[in-house]
Amino acid sequence: MNTFQFYSPTEFVFGKGTENKAGYYVKKHGGTNVLLHYGGGSAIRSGLLDRVKKSLDEENIVYTELGGVQPNPIDTLVYKGIEICRQKKIDFILAVGGGSVIDSAKAIAMGVPYEGDFWDFYCDKSPQVALPVATVLTIAAAGSEGSGDSVITKAEVGLKRGAGSDLIRPKFSIMNPELTCTLPAYQTACGATDIMAHVFERYFTNTTEVEITDRLCEAVLLTMIKETPRVIADPTNYEARANIMWAGTVAHTNIVGVGREQDWNSHGIEHELSALYDCAHGAGLAVIMPAWMEFVYKHNVLRFAQAAVRVWGCQMDFEQPENTAREGIIRFRSFLKSIGMPLTFAELGAREEDIPQLVEKFGIGNGKTGGFVKLSGSDIEQIYRIAVKPELINTPHL
Amino acid sequence: MNTFQFYSPTEFVFGKGTENKAGYYVKKHGGTNVLLHYGGGSAIRSGLLDRVKKSLDEENIVYTELGGVQPNPIDTLVYKGIEICRQKKIDFILAVGGGSVIDSAKAIAMGVPYEGDFWDFYCDKSPQVALPVATVLTIAAAGSEGSGDSVITKAEVGLKRGAGSDLIRPKFSIMNPELTCTLPAYQTACGATDIMAHVFERYFTNTTEVEITDRLCEAVLLTMIKETPRVIADPTNYEARANIMWAGTVAHTNIVGVGREQDWNSHGIEHELSALYDCAHGAGLAVIMPAWMEFVYKHNVLRFAQAAVRVWGCQMDFEQPENTAREGIIRFRSFLKSIGMPLTFAELGAREEDIPQLVEKFGIGNGKTGGFVKLSGSDIEQIYRIAVKPELINTPHL
Numbered sequence: 001m002n003t004f005q006f007y008s009p010t011e012f013v014f015g016k017g018t019e020n021k022a023g024y025y026v027k028k029h030g031g032t033n034v035l036l037h038y039g040g041g042s043a044i045r046s047g048l049l050d051r052v053k054k055s056l057d058e059e060n061i062v063y064t065e066l067g068g069v070q071p072n073p074i075d076t077l078v079y080k081g082i083e084i085c086r087q088k089k090i091d092f093i094l095a096v097g098g099g100s101v102i103d104s105a106k107a108i109a110m111g112v113p114y115e116g117d118f119w120d121f122y123c124d125k126s127p128q129v130a131l132p133v134a135t136v137l138t139i140a141a142a143g144s145e146g147s148g149d150s151v152i153t154k155a156e157v158g159l160k161r162g163a164g165s166d167l168i169r170p171k172f173s174i175m176n177p178e179l180t181c182t183l184p185a186y187q188t189a190c191g192a193t194d195i196m197a198h199v200f201e202r203y204f205t206n207t208t209e210v211e212i213t214d215r216l217c218e219a220v221l222l223t224m225i226k227e228t229p230r231v232i233a234d235p236t237n238y239e240a241r242a243n244i245m246w247a248g249t250v251a252h253t254n255i256v257g258v259g260r261e262q263d264w265n266s267h268g269i270e271h272e273l274s275a276l277y278d279c280a281h282g283a284g285l286a287v288i289m290p291a292w293m294e295f296v297y298k299h300n301v302l303r304f305a306q307a308a309v310r311v312w313g314c315q316m317d318f319e320q321p322e323n324t325a326r327e328g329i330i331r332f333r334s335f336l337k338s339i340g341m342p343l344t345f346a347e348l349g350a351r352e353e354d355i356p357q358l359v360e361k362f363g364i365g366n367g368k369t370g371g372f373v374k375l376s377g378s379d380i381e382q383i384y385r386i387a388v389k390p391e392l393i394n395t396p397h398l
Numbered sequence: 399m400n401t402f403q404f405y406s407p408t409e410f411v412f413g414k415g416t417e418n419k420a421g422y423y424v425k426k427h428g429g430t431n432v433l434l435h436y437g438g439g440s441a442i443r444s445g446l447l448d449r450v451k452k453s454l455d456e457e458n459i460v461y462t463e464l465g466g467v468q469p470n471p472i473d474t475l476v477y478k479g480i481e482i483c484r485q486k487k488i489d490f491i492l493a494v495g496g497g498s499v500i501d502s503a504k505a506i507a508m509g510v511p512y513e514g515d516f517w518d519f520y521c522d523k524s525p526q527v528a529l530p531v532a533t534v535l536t537i538a539a540a541g542s543e544g545s546g547d548s549v550i551t552k553a554e555v556g557l558k559r560g561a562g563s564d565l566i567r568p569k570f571s572i573m574n575p576e577l578t579c580t581l582p583a584y585q586t587a588c589g590a591t592d593i594m595a596h597v598f599e600r601y602f603t604n605t606t607e608v609e610i611t612d613r614l615c616e617a618v619l620l621t622m623i624k625e626t627p628r629v630i631a632d633p634t635n636y637e638a639r640a641n642i643m644w645a646g647t648v649a650h651t652n653i654v655g656v657g658r659e660q661d662w663n664s665h666g667i668e669h670e671l672s673a674l675y676d677c678a679h680g681a682g683l684a685v686i687m688p689a690w691m692e693f694v695y696k697h698n699v700l701r702f703a704q705a706a707v708r709v710w711g712c713q714m715d716f717e718q719p720e721n722t723a724r725e726g727i728i729r730f731r732s733f734l735k736s737i738g739m740p741l742t743f744a745e746l747g748a749r750e751e752d753i754p755q756l757v758e759k760f761g762i763g764n765g766k767t768g769g770f771v772k773l774s775g776s777d778i779e780q781i782y783r784i785a786v787k788p789e790l791i792n793t794p795h796l
Contacts (some may be wrong), residue, residue, distance in 0.1 A: 004413060006409075007407075009409075015657075219614045220614075243399065
């Protein structure tokens with residue numbers, strides 16, 4: 001196990017009706033003059049935004065609204081938010097929405113007290129200070145409600161990049177699973193895929209002797225495998241929604257990933273897809289993550305066999321562990337298909353002929369990147385090509 | 399899943415040599431005038447205390463020492479600590495030690511700014527404010543390094559009681575598994591038993607649909623089952639020590655127990671044993687916890703069967719699930735025995751004739767207490783009697 005630091009100071013407030021306490025928690029955490037940041041129509045139509053505003057009013061908290069965050073949130077709205085916060089002397093940002101809204105709020109939070117361009121933080125610079133951020137979560141997916149991460153797209157050039165700092169971990173996150181009961185099946189499945197990817201990107205590691213985090217990773221995955229089909233079958237299943245929502249948070253505070261080298265190449269490789277095609281991040285991951293697995297599993301067959309046995313319930317083939325490792329990837333794809341996810345470029349609406357462009361945008365040139373397996377540009381190209389025509393997939397062989 | 403609030407704002411600093419950063423983290427978290435609280439000789443003999451002092455000196459942090467915390471920490475030292483803190487205008491308490499030292503530090507932290515008797519907080523009163531506490535952990539056991547809990551014994555009357563508040567969650571906890579490599583096997587096994595008990599007391603619940611926390615509980619237990627025998631066999635096994643140390647923290651921040659009714663009767667029933675005989679808490683739990691299980695398992699046979707299958711690797715007996723449930727308890731006792739724990743009153747050095755006194759001190763009169771199963775005084779007496787002569791134990795039947 002490696003040396004680590006873990007700091008997750010977010011206060012989680014979980015359960016029915018908790019959004020009505022938003023004002024109380026803003027006050028508790030020192031907010032007086034709030035930027036209320038949200039996305040499109042659903043938070044308005046559902047009445048959620050009104051309930052949050054009422055709760056702020058009840059605590060005499062002043063707020064300024066900034067809506068309009070889109071999926072794959074873009075820099076232009078961040079710049080606008082920074083300007084508003086400076087003009088209005090905002091001291092607290094409350095994000096009402098999913099990962100996109102929260103990530104946009106985090107970018108604004110870092111940008112306001114910074115003299116340079118906030119985009120610097122998405123190019124490896126560390127912030128020294130940030131406005132406090134909090135969330136009212138509306139979808140289980142990104143885990144941004146409990147993480148110190150944010151992903152923003154530079155709209156003009158279609159570049160999607162991440163930033164990370166404990167400073168942008170939310171002060172509190174209000175999580176009412178009921179708010180997710182109206183989500184369509186496809187969006188729900190995209191969120192579930194993102195949650196599982198957050199775990200797998202921590203699970204496949206070269207760090208040995210990390211049983212506790214292996215087991216915690218498996219705990220989240222087993223939960224997702226049980227609960228996701230239940231919400232796809234019945235979107236209003238509160239209990240399944242609740243399990244998924246908390247699993248999504250646990251998956252990404254990093255409590256399941258401390259003390260080990262991680263590998264976020266699947267996220268990076270996917271980001272180029274959602275940046276180019278504006279597809280859902282989770283759908284892109286459903287196409288990329290198993291393709292990445294198919295490309296790298298031989299690097300550590302027994303680790304993939306462990307996942308197959310412990311997570312997917314495969315029988316261990318002690319004579320040929322590779323069979324077990326491969327069966328785990330096949331079952332992952334079967335699961336993704338069963339919840340309505342795409343598995344190939346074609347199903348996602350991506351084009352094989354764009355692969356060189358995708359690799360180019362990934363932008364590692366002649367370098368290599370990754371934790372579990374270091375990938376070159378040519379490796380990444382091969383992963384995209386596997387995603388065009390996967391081998392380890394449970395379809396009739398022609 | 400029930401509504402919950404979860405707030406674990408402790409900064410964990412984990413790995414070799416991290417104790418040398420104590421001063422840095424005290425400063426980071428606002429401490430300038432510190433009470434350095436510790437136990438007996440081992441922290442001195444090992445040089446740990448000197449390293450911590452050096453690190454405080456390097457940051458020009460003033461400190462006052464208060465050593466002498468004993469296992470099952472007592473109120474009298476707490477009163478002394480409160481007085482010192484008030485006289486010296488201490489603004490931060492740094493506990494160097496295990497659960498006893500940390501719990502004592504937490505009691506002092508609540509007592510200093512409080513006008514009444516700190517013992518009020520151990521009789522269900524909630525603190526409104528407390529001094530900040532932080533820790534340098536020397537044993538994986540109590541989980542106090544990441545919890546909002548503290549247990550103190552009122553020396554004169556031998557009463558052991560707990561307090562809980564997010565206010566006493568440590569600001570930071572420094573966790574160097576190397577510091578635990580010198581612990582004797584018995585103390586290590588006591589710690590491991592305590593960790594497993596913290597999980598089981600959350601696992602057995604009447605709350606349904608808590609798959610995520612079930613799985614997280616199982617993750618910690620599976621880790622303990624793998625790693626504990628390895629440190630008993632080789633106490634200097636750093637990797638196993640590291641896994642156990644982080645498992646011990648995860649077991650008790652409550653991240654594995656949120657959203658569910660819990661049942662802490664085993665801890666309560668044990669507390670009377672360690673208060674009366676001054677035995678190790680973990681050893682008392684090894685005797686009481688399986689006895690409690692043996693008494694209550696029929697309340698929900700399938701939940702006990704789930705533990706048996708998922709945690710202990712038992713085969714499910716689908717015709718007679720009770721067999722599986724019982725086998726799980728037998729395996730738990732076998733495991734405890736294998737790591738050197740006592741299983742009976744006699745092995746612990748407790749006396750059957752003291753049972754009425756133990757029940758009396760438990761002090762529920764004609765009431766009932768518990769989450770999973772509500773127990774009367776007579777039920778508790780029966781549990782003590784099971785602990786005298788267990789049934790579900792893997793010994794030759796005479």
